[in-house]
Amino acid sequence: MTRTATPSDPETTAPQALSPQDMVCFSLYSAVHAMSQAYRPHLEKLGLTYPQYLVMSALWAAKAPPTVGMLSRQLQLESSTLTPLLKRLETMGLLTRRRDAEDERQVRIALTEEGHQMQGRTAHIAGCIAEQSGMSVDELLALRDQVSRLRDNLRKG
Amino acid sequence: MTRTATPSDPETTAPQALSPQDMVCFSLYSAVHAMSQAYRPHLEKLGLTYPQYLVMSALWAAKAPPTVGMLSRQLQLESSTLTPLLKRLETMGLLTRRRDAEDERQVRIALTEEGHQMQGRTAHIAGCIAEQSGMSVDELLALRDQVSRLRDNLRKG
DNA sequence: GTCGATTGTATCGCGCGCGATAGATATTCG
DNA sequence: CGAATATCTATCGCGCGCGATACAATCGAC
Incomplete structure (x- = not known):
């Protein structure tokens, strides 16, 4: 196995194995955690988690109240992730969940006044x-x- | 200024908002999930989750059995994350957890024979x-x- | 219209991931 | 030495994140 651009510490690593530090997937994995930590002090003032902030960002950017499925496709999250998360944001008073009158299978997510106003505090x-x-x-x-x-x-x- | 006069109007707020697709943090966030999904079919043949695979990778690359703290620093994960994960890998028979004789506070993580052999199946x-x-x-x-x-x-x- | 297939959300179980905290061992300092 | 302090791991509660599944609403073929 050839040396990489940023080799692992030869003091602690065996030469034939690829350590996490060498892997693209680990750089992404650890960077996401670092990013979440970087956002934390800002978001906890608003009472939001990082995934909740992403959902709110999607809603702030939307021209009309999206459905759960639209958010699912945009954020690439399953409904089993989104539904409880959206319920928490609803409990916080940031959004409403209403069945679409045209298609009762769909649920429309609309920001409340409080949900809209939070955008300014994230600018x-x-x-x-x-x-x-x-x-x-x-x-x-x-x-x-x-x-x-x-x-x-x-x-x- | 004129925008903040009507902050709750979605017709005016939407164009100014940064959608998740524009954000660096979301690209990382969604890429990590896509990466985990890409690994899933390979790893579930081994009965491993993606974080478990990263821990095993760290152990395969280590010259000597690391402590929980060393793994914590290398993988940038808290002990509250690692301890239960390591216990699951121990239950699977892939590693052992033993208190260090020199310093009883530390716990040494050592691969079992089965744990070592799994490396070949991930190559x-x-x-x-x-x-x-x-x-x-x-x-x-x-x-x-x-x-x-x-x-x-x-x-x- | 009716039946079967498809679509859209929700529920459940499990494994992370972390902050807060606890408890045990080591170290430092008087 | 002995007490305060620091370090190391484990525990707890909560919020994701997803696969599997359930269920209702809609659509399609006839």
């Missing part, structure tokens, strides 16, 4: 995280596109 | 995932280093 967060990332905007955008491409390819396979 | 997986990623090896290594840099910066801040 500064992205900038804080970007600064903390130590990367330029161009680097971040390029990284986002590369990671999105990887994700889409993995989903197709 | 093909990385290649399958790399192929499925649709990216070249150089691209993957560059991506790994960029993501690791982002993670390390976020951890420092």
Whole structure:
């Protein structure tokens, strides 16, 4: 096995095995946890978890109240994940869940007044995280596109 | 200014909002789930989850049985995550957990014979995932280093 | 219209993942 | 030495995240 660009510590690793530090999948795995931790101090002031913040972001960006299925496709999460999460946000008074009159199978998710108003209180967060990332905007955008491409390819396979 | 005058109007707030698809954090978040899904068919033949596979990878790469704390630092996971996970792997017969004689606070994690032998059955997986990623090896290594840099910066801040 | 298939949500069980905390062992300092 | 302090692991509660499953509403073929 050939040496990689950032080899593991030879003091603690066996030469023939690939350590987590060498793996692309681990870099993503650990980066997501670090990202969640970076958001935590900002979000806990709002009483939100990181996945809840993503759902709220989707709702803030939506032109009309989406269905559970639309959120599921956009966020790539199963209904078994979204339904309890949405119920918690509903209990917090941030959104409402209503069966669609046209198609009673679907559930429309609409922001409440309080849910809309929370958007303003999140406006500064992205900038804080970007600064903390130590990367330029161009680097971040390029990284986002590369990671999105990887994700889409993995989903197709 | 005029926008904040009507913050609850979805017709005016939607265009200014950053959707999850625009965010670096979401690309990572969704890529990790896609990665876990890509590994799933391979790993469930071995009876492993994806985090369990990462722990096993760390153990395969280690020269000597690490402590829980060493695994915690390497994988960037809390003991509250690792302890139950390690107990499950111990129940499966893949490793042993023994208090260190030198320092009774520490717990040494050692692979069993079965645990060692499992490594061979995972040898093909990385290649399958790399192929499925649709990216070249150089691209993957560059991506790994960029993501690791982002993670390390976020951890420092 | 009726029956079968499909679609959209919800429920359940299990494995993370972490903050808060507890408890035991080691270390440091007086 | 002995007490305060630090370190290491484990426990608990809660929120994801998903596969499997259930169930109701809709659609399609006839």
